Amino acid sequence: MTSPDTRPDPKELLATLVGFETVSSASNLPLVGFVEAFCRRHGAAVERIVDETGQKAALWITVGPSDRPGYVLSGHSDVVPVEGQDWTHDPFRLTEVDGRLYGRGTSDMKGFLAVCLALLPEMAAAPLARPLHLAVSYDEEVGCLGVRPLIAHLRERGVAPLGCFVGEPTGMAVVIGHKGKYGAKVTFRGRACHSALAPTGVNAVEYAARFIERVRLTAEGLARDGARDDLYDVPHTTGLTALVQGGTALNIVPDRCTVGFEFRAIAADDPRGLADAVLAYARDALVPEMQARDPGCGITVEPVIDYPGLDVSPDAPLVTLAKRLAGRNGHAKVSYGTEAGLFQTLGDIPSVVIGPGDIARAHKADEYVETAELAECAAFVRRLIAESCA
Ligand SMILES: [Zn+2]
Incomplete structure:
Protein backbone atom coordinates (compact mmCIF):
# COMPACT_ATOMS: atom_id res chain seq x y z
CA MET A 1 0.00 0.00 0.00
CA HIS A 178 8.46 15.24 -36.23
CA LYS A 179 7.19 14.29 -39.63
CA GLY A 180 3.52 13.82 -40.42
CA LYS A 181 2.38 10.62 -42.05
CA TYR A 182 -0.36 9.34 -44.30
CA GLY A 183 -0.59 5.72 -45.38
CA ALA A 184 -3.22 3.72 -47.24
CA LYS A 185 -3.97 0.35 -48.79
CA VAL A 186 -5.12 0.27 -52.40
CA THR A 187 -6.73 -2.84 -53.80
CA PHE A 188 -6.73 -3.24 -57.59
CA ARG A 189 -9.58 -5.38 -58.89
CA GLY A 190 -8.86 -6.85 -62.31
CA ARG A 191 -10.28 -9.84 -64.20
CA ALA A 192 -8.79 -13.31 -63.92
CA CYS A 193 -8.23 -15.72 -66.80
CA HIS A 194 -5.83 -18.48 -67.86
CA SER A 195 -2.43 -16.89 -68.42
CA ALA A 196 -2.41 -18.45 -71.90
CA LEU A 197 -5.23 -16.03 -72.69
CA ALA A 198 -3.54 -13.08 -70.90
CA PRO A 199 -4.81 -10.32 -73.21
CA THR A 200 -8.43 -11.21 -72.37
CA GLY A 201 -7.92 -10.63 -68.62
CA VAL A 202 -7.16 -7.46 -66.65
CA ASN A 203 -3.91 -7.99 -64.75
CA ALA A 204 -4.31 -6.44 -61.29
CA VAL A 205 -0.63 -6.99 -60.39
CA GLU A 206 0.56 -5.09 -63.45
CA TYR A 207 -1.74 -2.14 -62.75
CA ALA A 208 -0.53 -2.16 -59.14
CA ALA A 209 3.05 -2.14 -60.42
CA ARG A 210 2.34 1.05 -62.38
CA PHE A 211 0.90 2.61 -59.25
CA ILE A 212 3.96 1.56 -57.23
CA GLU A 213 6.18 3.16 -59.84
CA ARG A 214 4.21 6.38 -59.49
CA VAL A 215 4.79 6.37 -55.71
CA ARG A 216 8.48 5.71 -56.31
CA LEU A 217 8.84 8.52 -58.85
CA THR A 218 7.07 10.94 -56.50
CA ALA A 219 9.42 9.96 -53.68
CA GLU A 220 12.43 10.29 -55.98
CA GLY A 221 11.30 13.77 -57.02
CA LEU A 222 10.89 14.83 -53.39
CA ALA A 223 14.36 13.52 -52.53
CA ARG A 224 15.90 15.33 -55.51
CA ASP A 225 14.03 18.65 -55.70
CA GLY A 226 11.76 18.71 -52.63
CA ALA A 227 11.79 21.03 -49.62
CA ARG A 228 14.53 20.51 -47.04
CA ASP A 229 14.64 20.60 -43.26
CA ASP A 230 18.16 19.84 -42.13
CA LEU A 231 17.16 19.19 -38.52
CA TYR A 232 15.97 15.77 -39.73
CA ASP A 233 18.34 12.83 -40.36
CA VAL A 234 16.49 12.34 -43.63
CA PRO A 235 15.99 16.03 -44.45
CA HIS A 236 13.15 15.63 -46.95
CA THR A 237 9.74 14.02 -47.30
CA THR A 238 9.84 10.31 -48.07
CA GLY A 239 7.41 7.92 -49.70
CA LEU A 240 7.39 4.24 -50.43
CA THR A 241 5.42 1.08 -51.04
CA ALA A 242 6.04 -1.47 -48.30
CA LEU A 243 3.35 -4.09 -48.85
CA VAL A 244 2.25 -5.93 -51.98
CA GLN A 245 -0.06 -8.90 -52.13
CA GLY A 246 -1.39 -10.32 -55.36
CA GLY A 247 -1.67 -13.36 -57.58
CA THR A 248 -2.33 -17.00 -56.85
CA ALA A 249 -0.53 -19.02 -59.51
CA LEU A 250 1.84 -18.35 -62.37
CA ASN A 251 -0.70 -19.54 -64.92
CA ILE A 252 -3.54 -17.29 -63.76
CA VAL A 253 -3.85 -13.60 -64.69
CA PRO A 254 -4.33 -12.09 -61.21
CA ASP A 255 -7.64 -10.36 -60.52
CA ARG A 256 -6.55 -8.79 -57.24
CA CYS A 257 -3.54 -6.95 -55.91
CA THR A 258 -3.27 -4.93 -52.70
CA VAL A 259 -0.59 -2.31 -52.20
CA GLY A 260 0.32 -0.53 -48.95
CA PHE A 261 2.11 2.80 -49.30
CA GLU A 262 2.95 5.85 -47.19
CA PHE A 263 4.35 9.37 -47.24
CA ARG A 264 6.20 10.88 -44.26
CA ALA A 265 6.38 14.60 -44.68
CA ILE A 266 8.34 17.52 -43.28
CA ALA A 267 6.27 20.60 -42.44
CA ALA A 268 6.62 22.05 -45.96
CA ASP A 269 4.73 19.10 -47.47
CA ASP A 270 1.33 17.56 -46.86
CA PRO A 271 1.48 13.74 -46.66
CA ARG A 272 -2.24 13.41 -47.35
CA GLY A 273 -1.94 15.67 -50.40
CA LEU A 274 0.92 13.60 -51.78
CA ALA A 275 -1.09 10.41 -51.29
CA ASP A 276 -4.11 12.03 -52.92
CA ALA A 277 -1.97 12.90 -55.95
CA VAL A 278 -0.79 9.33 -56.54
CA LEU A 279 -4.32 8.05 -55.92
CA ALA A 280 -5.62 10.59 -58.46
CA TYR A 281 -3.18 9.08 -60.96
CA ALA A 282 -4.67 5.64 -60.26
CA ARG A 283 -8.24 6.94 -60.61
CA ASP A 284 -7.64 9.13 -63.67
CA ALA A 285 -5.12 7.09 -65.65
CA LEU A 286 -5.27 3.46 -64.54
CA VAL A 287 -8.93 2.86 -63.65
CA PRO A 288 -10.39 4.12 -66.98
CA GLU A 289 -7.97 1.84 -68.83
CA MET A 290 -8.99 -1.14 -66.67
CA GLN A 291 -12.70 -0.36 -67.02
CA ALA A 292 -12.46 0.00 -70.79
CA ARG A 293 -11.64 -3.69 -70.76
CA ASP A 294 -14.09 -4.68 -68.00
CA PRO A 295 -16.43 -2.20 -66.27
CA GLY A 296 -16.30 -4.36 -63.12
CA CYS A 297 -12.64 -3.49 -62.58
CA GLY A 298 -11.45 -0.68 -60.34
CA ILE A 299 -9.70 0.23 -57.13
CA THR A 300 -10.66 0.47 -53.46
CA VAL A 301 -8.73 2.74 -51.11
CA GLU A 302 -8.57 2.21 -47.34
CA PRO A 303 -6.73 4.81 -45.26
CA VAL A 304 -4.44 3.04 -42.78
CA ILE A 305 -2.67 5.80 -40.92
CA ASP A 306 -3.01 9.56 -40.79
CA TYR A 307 -1.39 11.87 -38.28
CA PRO A 308 -0.09 15.40 -38.54
CA GLY A 309 3.52 16.38 -38.12
ZN1 LIG B 1 5.73 5.67 -27.97
Whole structure:
Protein backbone atom coordinates (compact mmCIF):
# COMPACT_ATOMS: atom_id res chain seq x y z
CA MET A 1 0.00 0.00 0.00
CA THR A 2 1.19 3.47 -0.82
CA SER A 3 -0.06 6.09 1.57
CA PRO A 4 0.00 9.78 0.65
CA ASP A 5 2.92 10.45 2.97
CA THR A 6 5.31 7.83 1.57
CA ARG A 7 7.37 8.60 -1.51
CA PRO A 8 6.49 6.21 -4.31
CA ASP A 9 9.48 4.70 -6.07
CA PRO A 10 9.56 5.20 -9.86
CA LYS A 11 11.17 1.78 -10.25
CA GLU A 12 8.36 0.05 -8.35
CA LEU A 13 5.75 1.95 -10.32
CA LEU A 14 7.49 1.03 -13.56
CA ALA A 15 7.47 -2.63 -12.51
CA THR A 16 3.73 -2.41 -11.94
CA LEU A 17 3.09 -0.65 -15.26
CA VAL A 18 5.26 -3.12 -17.22
CA GLY A 19 3.30 -5.97 -15.58
CA PHE A 20 0.13 -4.83 -17.36
CA GLU A 21 0.37 -6.42 -20.81
CA THR A 22 -1.04 -3.40 -22.62
CA VAL A 23 -0.21 -4.37 -26.19
CA SER A 24 -2.43 -2.26 -28.42
CA SER A 25 -4.68 -5.22 -29.27
CA ALA A 26 -5.56 -5.77 -25.59
CA SER A 27 -7.68 -3.78 -23.15
CA ASN A 28 -5.75 -1.18 -21.13
CA LEU A 29 -8.40 -1.02 -18.40
CA PRO A 30 -6.39 -2.89 -15.73
CA LEU A 31 -3.58 -0.33 -16.12
CA VAL A 32 -6.07 2.54 -16.24
CA GLY A 33 -7.75 1.26 -13.07
CA PHE A 34 -4.41 1.14 -11.27
CA VAL A 35 -3.35 4.63 -12.39
CA GLU A 36 -6.75 6.10 -11.59
CA ALA A 37 -6.78 4.64 -8.08
CA PHE A 38 -3.19 5.75 -7.47
CA CYS A 39 -3.93 9.31 -8.57
CA ARG A 40 -7.14 9.58 -6.55
CA ARG A 41 -5.35 8.24 -3.49
CA HIS A 42 -2.88 11.10 -3.87
CA GLY A 43 -5.55 13.74 -4.23
CA ALA A 44 -5.67 14.23 -8.00
CA ALA A 45 -8.90 14.71 -9.96
CA VAL A 46 -9.28 12.00 -12.63
CA GLU A 47 -11.48 11.92 -15.70
CA ARG A 48 -11.78 8.69 -17.65
CA ILE A 49 -12.59 8.87 -21.36
CA VAL A 50 -13.80 5.43 -22.44
CA ASP A 51 -13.82 4.31 -26.09
CA GLU A 52 -16.88 2.95 -27.88
CA THR A 53 -15.88 -0.69 -27.24
CA GLY A 54 -15.72 -0.07 -23.49
CA GLN A 55 -12.38 -1.89 -23.48
CA LYS A 56 -10.01 1.06 -23.57
CA ALA A 57 -9.80 4.37 -21.84
CA ALA A 58 -7.73 7.51 -21.70
CA LEU A 59 -7.17 9.47 -18.49
CA TRP A 60 -7.06 13.19 -17.86
CA ILE A 61 -5.57 13.83 -14.45
CA THR A 62 -5.44 17.21 -12.74
CA VAL A 63 -3.42 18.26 -9.72
CA GLY A 64 -3.89 21.78 -8.39
CA PRO A 65 -6.35 24.52 -9.39
CA SER A 66 -8.54 23.42 -12.32
CA ASP A 67 -9.91 26.88 -13.19
CA ARG A 68 -6.81 28.09 -15.04
CA PRO A 69 -4.42 26.74 -17.65
CA GLY A 70 -1.36 24.67 -16.75
CA TYR A 71 1.10 22.24 -18.28
CA VAL A 72 0.47 18.68 -19.44
CA LEU A 73 2.72 15.62 -19.16
CA SER A 74 1.48 13.13 -21.70
CA GLY A 75 2.14 9.47 -22.39
CA HIS A 76 0.53 6.49 -24.07
CA SER A 77 -0.29 3.35 -22.11
CA ASP A 78 -0.02 0.85 -24.96
CA VAL A 79 3.05 -1.05 -26.10
CA VAL A 80 4.01 -3.00 -29.20
CA PRO A 81 3.85 -6.82 -29.21
CA VAL A 82 6.77 -9.09 -28.29
CA GLU A 83 5.93 -11.99 -30.63
CA GLY A 84 8.86 -13.20 -32.69
CA GLN A 85 11.36 -11.28 -30.54
CA ASP A 86 14.16 -13.02 -28.68
CA TRP A 87 13.96 -11.59 -25.15
CA THR A 88 16.59 -12.44 -22.52
CA HIS A 89 14.12 -11.63 -19.71
CA ASP A 90 10.36 -11.90 -19.34
CA PRO A 91 9.24 -8.76 -21.24
CA PHE A 92 6.32 -8.16 -18.85
CA ARG A 93 8.34 -8.47 -15.64
CA LEU A 94 10.73 -5.61 -14.91
CA THR A 95 14.28 -6.91 -14.56
CA GLU A 96 17.18 -4.76 -13.35
CA VAL A 97 20.72 -5.49 -14.51
CA ASP A 98 23.55 -2.99 -13.96
CA GLY A 99 21.34 0.09 -13.82
CA ARG A 100 19.26 -0.98 -16.78
CA LEU A 101 15.57 -1.74 -16.31
CA TYR A 102 14.47 -4.26 -18.91
CA GLY A 103 10.87 -4.76 -19.98
CA ARG A 104 8.43 -4.01 -22.79
CA GLY A 105 7.53 -0.33 -22.73
CA THR A 106 10.33 0.77 -20.38
CA SER A 107 11.62 3.29 -22.95
CA ASP A 108 8.40 3.63 -24.94
CA MET A 109 6.98 4.98 -22.68
CA LYS A 110 6.05 3.58 -19.31
CA GLY A 111 9.32 4.88 -17.82
CA PHE A 112 8.06 8.42 -18.36
CA LEU A 113 4.63 7.58 -16.91
CA ALA A 114 6.24 5.94 -13.87
CA VAL A 115 8.28 9.08 -13.16
CA CYS A 116 5.21 11.32 -13.51
CA LEU A 117 3.19 9.09 -11.16
CA ALA A 118 6.04 8.86 -8.65
CA LEU A 119 6.11 12.66 -8.44
CA LEU A 120 2.34 13.05 -8.17
CA PRO A 121 2.46 13.28 -4.34
CA GLU A 122 5.05 16.08 -4.69
CA MET A 123 2.76 17.86 -7.14
CA ALA A 124 -0.16 17.46 -4.74
CA ALA A 125 1.89 18.81 -1.83
CA ALA A 126 3.28 21.79 -3.77
CA PRO A 127 1.60 25.21 -3.58
CA LEU A 128 0.68 25.10 -7.29
CA ALA A 129 -0.33 28.42 -8.83
CA ARG A 130 -1.24 26.56 -12.01
CA PRO A 131 -2.41 22.97 -12.43
CA LEU A 132 -0.32 20.09 -13.65
CA HIS A 133 -2.03 17.48 -15.78
CA LEU A 134 -1.16 13.93 -16.74
CA ALA A 135 -2.66 12.68 -19.98
CA VAL A 136 -2.65 8.92 -20.51
CA SER A 137 -3.75 7.66 -23.92
CA TYR A 138 -4.12 4.30 -25.68
CA ASP A 139 -3.67 2.92 -29.21
CA GLU A 140 -0.74 5.24 -29.96
CA GLU A 141 1.24 2.42 -31.51
CA VAL A 142 -1.52 1.67 -34.01
CA GLY A 143 -1.90 5.19 -35.38
CA CYS A 144 -2.19 7.71 -32.52
CA LEU A 145 -5.88 6.84 -32.13
CA GLY A 146 -6.62 7.10 -28.40
CA VAL A 147 -5.37 10.63 -27.88
CA ARG A 148 -7.94 12.05 -30.31
CA PRO A 149 -11.03 11.52 -28.09
CA LEU A 150 -8.97 12.87 -25.19
CA ILE A 151 -8.18 16.06 -27.11
CA ALA A 152 -11.83 16.32 -28.21
CA HIS A 153 -12.85 15.98 -24.54
CA LEU A 154 -10.56 18.88 -23.59
CA ARG A 155 -11.90 21.05 -26.38
CA GLU A 156 -15.52 20.34 -25.37
CA ARG A 157 -14.74 21.35 -21.83
CA GLY A 158 -12.86 24.46 -22.95
CA VAL A 159 -9.61 23.29 -21.33
CA ALA A 160 -6.73 25.14 -23.02
CA PRO A 161 -3.43 24.10 -21.42
CA LEU A 162 -0.33 26.31 -21.70
CA GLY A 163 1.68 23.50 -23.23
CA CYS A 164 2.20 19.77 -23.44
CA PHE A 165 5.32 17.66 -22.90
CA VAL A 166 4.94 14.34 -24.71
CA GLY A 167 7.32 11.92 -22.98
CA GLU A 168 8.43 9.72 -25.87
CA PRO A 169 12.04 8.57 -25.45
CA THR A 170 14.29 11.40 -26.66
CA GLY A 171 17.07 10.93 -24.10
CA MET A 172 15.59 14.13 -22.55
CA ALA A 173 16.53 16.08 -25.69
CA VAL A 174 14.04 18.83 -26.57
CA VAL A 175 12.31 17.70 -29.75
CA ILE A 176 10.47 20.44 -31.64
CA GLY A 177 9.41 18.56 -34.73
CA HIS A 178 8.46 15.24 -36.23
CA LYS A 179 7.19 14.29 -39.63
CA GLY A 180 3.52 13.82 -40.42
CA LYS A 181 2.38 10.62 -42.05
CA TYR A 182 -0.36 9.34 -44.30
CA GLY A 183 -0.59 5.72 -45.38
CA ALA A 184 -3.22 3.72 -47.24
CA LYS A 185 -3.97 0.35 -48.79
CA VAL A 186 -5.12 0.27 -52.40
CA THR A 187 -6.73 -2.84 -53.80
CA PHE A 188 -6.73 -3.24 -57.59
CA ARG A 189 -9.58 -5.38 -58.89
CA GLY A 190 -8.86 -6.85 -62.31
CA ARG A 191 -10.28 -9.84 -64.20
CA ALA A 192 -8.79 -13.31 -63.92
CA CYS A 193 -8.23 -15.72 -66.80
CA HIS A 194 -5.83 -18.48 -67.86
CA SER A 195 -2.43 -16.89 -68.42
CA ALA A 196 -2.41 -18.45 -71.90
CA LEU A 197 -5.23 -16.03 -72.69
CA ALA A 198 -3.54 -13.08 -70.90
CA PRO A 199 -4.81 -10.32 -73.21
CA THR A 200 -8.43 -11.21 -72.37
CA GLY A 201 -7.92 -10.63 -68.62
CA VAL A 202 -7.16 -7.46 -66.65
CA ASN A 203 -3.91 -7.99 -64.75
CA ALA A 204 -4.31 -6.44 -61.29
CA VAL A 205 -0.63 -6.99 -60.39
CA GLU A 206 0.56 -5.09 -63.45
CA TYR A 207 -1.74 -2.14 -62.75
CA ALA A 208 -0.53 -2.16 -59.14
CA ALA A 209 3.05 -2.14 -60.42
CA ARG A 210 2.34 1.05 -62.38
CA PHE A 211 0.90 2.61 -59.25
CA ILE A 212 3.96 1.56 -57.23
CA GLU A 213 6.18 3.16 -59.84
CA ARG A 214 4.21 6.38 -59.49
CA VAL A 215 4.79 6.37 -55.71
CA ARG A 216 8.48 5.71 -56.31
CA LEU A 217 8.84 8.52 -58.85
CA THR A 218 7.07 10.94 -56.50
CA ALA A 219 9.42 9.96 -53.68
CA GLU A 220 12.43 10.29 -55.98
CA GLY A 221 11.30 13.77 -57.02
CA LEU A 222 10.89 14.83 -53.39
CA ALA A 223 14.36 13.52 -52.53
CA ARG A 224 15.90 15.33 -55.51
CA ASP A 225 14.03 18.65 -55.70
CA GLY A 226 11.76 18.71 -52.63
CA ALA A 227 11.79 21.03 -49.62
CA ARG A 228 14.53 20.51 -47.04
CA ASP A 229 14.64 20.60 -43.26
CA ASP A 230 18.16 19.84 -42.13
CA LEU A 231 17.16 19.19 -38.52
CA TYR A 232 15.97 15.77 -39.73
CA ASP A 233 18.34 12.83 -40.36
CA VAL A 234 16.49 12.34 -43.63
CA PRO A 235 15.99 16.03 -44.45
CA HIS A 236 13.15 15.63 -46.95
CA THR A 237 9.74 14.02 -47.30
CA THR A 238 9.84 10.31 -48.07
CA GLY A 239 7.41 7.92 -49.70
CA LEU A 240 7.39 4.24 -50.43
CA THR A 241 5.42 1.08 -51.04
CA ALA A 242 6.04 -1.47 -48.30
CA LEU A 243 3.35 -4.09 -48.85
CA VAL A 244 2.25 -5.93 -51.98
CA GLN A 245 -0.06 -8.90 -52.13
CA GLY A 246 -1.39 -10.32 -55.36
CA GLY A 247 -1.67 -13.36 -57.58
CA THR A 248 -2.33 -17.00 -56.85
CA ALA A 249 -0.53 -19.02 -59.51
CA LEU A 250 1.84 -18.35 -62.37
CA ASN A 251 -0.70 -19.54 -64.92
CA ILE A 252 -3.54 -17.29 -63.76
CA VAL A 253 -3.85 -13.60 -64.69
CA PRO A 254 -4.33 -12.09 -61.21
CA ASP A 255 -7.64 -10.36 -60.52
CA ARG A 256 -6.55 -8.79 -57.24
CA CYS A 257 -3.54 -6.95 -55.91
CA THR A 258 -3.27 -4.93 -52.70
CA VAL A 259 -0.59 -2.31 -52.20
CA GLY A 260 0.32 -0.53 -48.95
CA PHE A 261 2.11 2.80 -49.30
CA GLU A 262 2.95 5.85 -47.19
CA PHE A 263 4.35 9.37 -47.24
CA ARG A 264 6.20 10.88 -44.26
CA ALA A 265 6.38 14.60 -44.68
CA ILE A 266 8.34 17.52 -43.28
CA ALA A 267 6.27 20.60 -42.44
CA ALA A 268 6.62 22.05 -45.96
CA ASP A 269 4.73 19.10 -47.47
CA ASP A 270 1.33 17.56 -46.86
CA PRO A 271 1.48 13.74 -46.66
CA ARG A 272 -2.24 13.41 -47.35
CA GLY A 273 -1.94 15.67 -50.40
CA LEU A 274 0.92 13.60 -51.78
CA ALA A 275 -1.09 10.41 -51.29
CA ASP A 276 -4.11 12.03 -52.92
CA ALA A 277 -1.97 12.90 -55.95
CA VAL A 278 -0.79 9.33 -56.54
CA LEU A 279 -4.32 8.05 -55.92
CA ALA A 280 -5.62 10.59 -58.46
CA TYR A 281 -3.18 9.08 -60.96
CA ALA A 282 -4.67 5.64 -60.26
CA ARG A 283 -8.24 6.94 -60.61
CA ASP A 284 -7.64 9.13 -63.67
CA ALA A 285 -5.12 7.09 -65.65
CA LEU A 286 -5.27 3.46 -64.54
CA VAL A 287 -8.93 2.86 -63.65
CA PRO A 288 -10.39 4.12 -66.98
CA GLU A 289 -7.97 1.84 -68.83
CA MET A 290 -8.99 -1.14 -66.67
CA GLN A 291 -12.70 -0.36 -67.02
CA ALA A 292 -12.46 0.00 -70.79
CA ARG A 293 -11.64 -3.69 -70.76
CA ASP A 294 -14.09 -4.68 -68.00
CA PRO A 295 -16.43 -2.20 -66.27
CA GLY A 296 -16.30 -4.36 -63.12
CA CYS A 297 -12.64 -3.49 -62.58
CA GLY A 298 -11.45 -0.68 -60.34
CA ILE A 299 -9.70 0.23 -57.13
CA THR A 300 -10.66 0.47 -53.46
CA VAL A 301 -8.73 2.74 -51.11
CA GLU A 302 -8.57 2.21 -47.34
CA PRO A 303 -6.73 4.81 -45.26
CA VAL A 304 -4.44 3.04 -42.78
CA ILE A 305 -2.67 5.80 -40.92
CA ASP A 306 -3.01 9.56 -40.79
CA TYR A 307 -1.39 11.87 -38.28
CA PRO A 308 -0.09 15.40 -38.54
CA GLY A 309 3.52 16.38 -38.12
CA LEU A 310 4.85 18.55 -35.31
CA ASP A 311 6.64 21.76 -36.14
CA VAL A 312 7.28 24.22 -33.33
CA SER A 313 9.36 27.36 -33.66
CA PRO A 314 12.69 27.08 -31.80
CA ASP A 315 11.77 30.47 -30.28
CA ALA A 316 8.39 29.33 -28.93
CA PRO A 317 8.03 29.98 -25.18
CA LEU A 318 7.37 26.27 -24.54
CA VAL A 319 10.66 25.34 -26.22
CA THR A 320 12.55 27.88 -24.11
CA LEU A 321 10.85 26.52 -21.00
CA ALA A 322 11.61 22.89 -21.93
CA LYS A 323 15.29 23.73 -22.44
CA ARG A 324 15.48 25.51 -19.11
CA LEU A 325 13.77 22.64 -17.27
CA ALA A 326 15.95 20.04 -19.00
CA GLY A 327 19.16 22.05 -18.71
CA ARG A 328 19.72 21.77 -22.45
CA ASN A 329 20.61 24.39 -25.05
CA GLY A 330 19.89 22.53 -28.26
CA HIS A 331 16.82 21.13 -29.93
CA ALA A 332 16.17 18.39 -32.46
CA LYS A 333 13.62 16.89 -34.82
CA VAL A 334 12.86 13.18 -35.07
CA SER A 335 11.59 11.00 -37.87
CA TYR A 336 9.15 8.89 -35.81
CA GLY A 337 5.62 10.06 -35.15
CA THR A 338 4.21 11.04 -31.77
CA GLU A 339 1.01 12.41 -30.29
CA ALA A 340 2.58 15.87 -30.04
CA GLY A 341 1.51 16.75 -33.60
CA LEU A 342 -2.10 15.97 -32.66
CA PHE A 343 -2.00 18.01 -29.44
CA GLN A 344 -0.61 20.88 -31.46
CA THR A 345 -2.86 20.55 -34.51
CA LEU A 346 -6.18 19.19 -33.17
CA GLY A 347 -5.92 20.63 -29.68
CA ASP A 348 -4.16 23.89 -30.42
CA ILE A 349 -1.90 23.07 -27.46
CA PRO A 350 1.78 24.03 -27.92
CA SER A 351 3.73 20.76 -27.66
CA VAL A 352 7.25 19.41 -27.53
CA VAL A 353 8.54 15.86 -27.20
CA ILE A 354 10.88 15.12 -24.30
CA GLY A 355 11.26 11.93 -22.31
CA PRO A 356 13.69 9.40 -20.85
CA GLY A 357 15.13 6.48 -22.78
CA ASP A 358 16.08 5.93 -26.37
CA ILE A 359 13.81 5.34 -29.35
CA ALA A 360 16.49 3.02 -30.76
CA ARG A 361 15.68 0.57 -27.94
CA ALA A 362 11.92 0.79 -28.47
CA HIS A 363 9.87 -1.90 -30.27
CA LYS A 364 12.78 -4.36 -29.92
CA ALA A 365 13.75 -7.32 -27.75
CA ASP A 366 15.38 -6.37 -24.44
CA GLU A 367 13.96 -2.85 -24.44
CA TYR A 368 15.26 -0.98 -21.40
CA VAL A 369 15.51 2.36 -19.67
CA GLU A 370 18.35 3.31 -17.34
CA THR A 371 17.70 4.31 -13.74
CA ALA A 372 19.91 7.37 -14.40
CA GLU A 373 17.60 8.35 -17.27
CA LEU A 374 14.56 8.11 -15.01
CA ALA A 375 16.39 10.31 -12.48
CA GLU A 376 17.09 12.92 -15.15
CA CYS A 377 13.41 12.90 -16.12
CA ALA A 378 12.43 13.23 -12.45
CA ALA A 379 14.65 16.32 -12.17
CA PHE A 380 12.85 17.79 -15.19
CA VAL A 381 9.41 17.15 -13.68
CA ARG A 382 10.50 18.56 -10.30
CA ARG A 383 11.58 21.79 -12.02
CA LEU A 384 8.21 21.88 -13.79
CA ILE A 385 6.49 21.56 -10.41
CA ALA A 386 8.56 24.47 -9.09
CA GLU A 387 7.79 26.46 -12.25
CA SER A 388 4.07 25.83 -11.71
CA CYS A 389 4.25 27.28 -8.20
CA ALA A 390 5.66 30.62 -9.33
ZN1 LIG B 1 5.73 5.67 -27.97
